[in-house]
Amino acid sequence: MQLANGFYLNRKVRRLRRTMPSAISAFVIMLSYCGDNLTDGYVDDDTAEFVLDITVQEIDALQQVGLIETVDGGYVIHDYLEHNRSCQQVMAKRKREHDRYSAGSLPAESAQTAGRIETESGQTPEHQNTRTQKKEKEEYSSSFSKESVKDFGESRECGETDKTLAVEYPNLDLESAWLAFADRHQAETRSVNDWTRLWKGWCQRRANMSGIPPSKRHIHTWQCEHVLQALGRDKETATPDQQACQMAKRLNKEENTK
Incomplete structure (x- = not known):
């Protein structure tokens, strides 16, 4: 995500400051989400x-000034790729960095030198490099820690969410x-936290549309x-x-400890 230094001078932003300041923070949140995902x-x-x-009011305000545009199924930030790297560019950069830190990319002379020098911890830089490589590999892999809606449906988090929803909306x-939710999001991959929030919101909206009030x-x-x-006792002797x-x-x- 990138914000230009002159963001505060942007005519659209200045207009929002007068009409709906909260829409500016909503726009920044959208930028952050797009960059993260x-x-x-x-x-x-x-x-x-x-x-x-x-x-809805913030979305309307952002659309009116032209910071976002409506597309099929959602919204797109206006001129996003003119100021931010594309998914393809980011993934290519990550791959280059991963390859650079891989064992095969170390010069032979550096590897031999590293093997002869011991660190204060008693480990050679060679061993330290192996540990660093492992950490880099884990961090590289974690950037892909998204899962499909099917995987989420089989997760522990989904099961726990279902229990909560069953108590909150016993008539739903x-x-x-779930069948409707899975069909709607079948081609998507998200983090578990995102899936959990989406699933809760989906059920709450479905219950509201069906006139099902949450249980108290x-x-x-x-x-x-x-x-x-x-x-x-009874009511008379209460x-x-x-x-x-x-x-x-x-x-x-x-009840609170259950």
């Missing part, structure tokens, strides 16, 4: 709303929601049925004494 300036609808938390058909966690009180049952209040407090504590 190498999207060449593209942000899909779901990501903008559920991952980046950009409001999660299986049907029950708060135990001195007169709720659970406390009365635990103390062998009283806010110390025993009932302590029982309600205990039940609430147990």
Whole structure:
């Protein structure tokens, strides 16, 4: 991601400062997302709303001044590739750096010299270089740590999210929601955190559209049925004494630790 030094002087930015300042931060967030995920300036609808938390009003403001444009399924930042490297350029650079740090790229004389010199830790630079190579390889691989929606569906994080959603929206058909979600995102790869936020947002929006309200966690009180049952009381004999209040407090504590 790059921001020109004269960003604050840009006519579109200055206009947003007067009409909707929050849209400027939304634009910067979009830039950051595109740079991190190498999207060449593209942000899909779901990501903008559920991952980046950009409001409809901010999107409209950005479109009106021409900082973003509407495309099929989302938005694209205007002239993004004129100021930022493309995904292809970034990947090519990473490959060159990876090849440069690989064992085969070390000159023979340097490798022999490294083998004769010991460091303060007792390891030779040769061994240190092997460890550095491993670290570089892990960092290089981690840049591809995206997974498909199918892989996410089989992950532990997805299972835990499903449990939370089942409690929050007990009347929502999660299986049907997942089939629609997986079909919508079948060609995409994202990080687990992004998938989790998208999946939650998808279910929340689906529930709202279906008129399914989220369930509210029950708060135990001195007169709720659970406390009365635990103390062998009924509504007629219910009283806010110390025993009932302590029982309600205990039940609430147990619920919070589950």
